[in-house]
Amino acid sequence: MLSIRDCLDYCDLTEDEVALIAEHEAIPDVAAAQIACGLVQTPEGVLILSQFMAEMLHRAERRGDFEKAERVRVICARFQQDHPLVH
Numbered sequence: 001m002l003s004i005r006d007c008l009d010y011c012d013l014t015e016d017e018v019a020l021i022a023e024h025e026a027i028p029d030v031a032a033a034q035i036a037c038g039l040v041q042t043p044e045g046v047l048i049l050s051q052f053m054a055e056m057l058h059r060a061e062r063r064g065d066f067e068k069a070e071r072v073r074v075i076c077a078r079f080q081q082d083h084p085l086v087h
Helices: 004-011 015-025 029-039 043-063 066-082
Strands: none
Touching: 004 015, 004 029, 015 029, 015 043, 015 066, 029 043, 043 066
């Protein structure tokens, strides 16, 4: 069985990015890492992951959790820098 570290080393995602995806999907971090590893390899998958993160940002803002919103904003910016969307 793969550990979270194995998945992170393989898929070029940060622990924070994986944790955000896990929270969005309400699944364990290891499962999120395995799914994200597959998604991050295609432009369509990068778009899906970007949308997940944007949804988490909007949820935090709607709840008025501005500290979390800022943390999510930083995670999103890093993800977009590392995995730019191809138009």
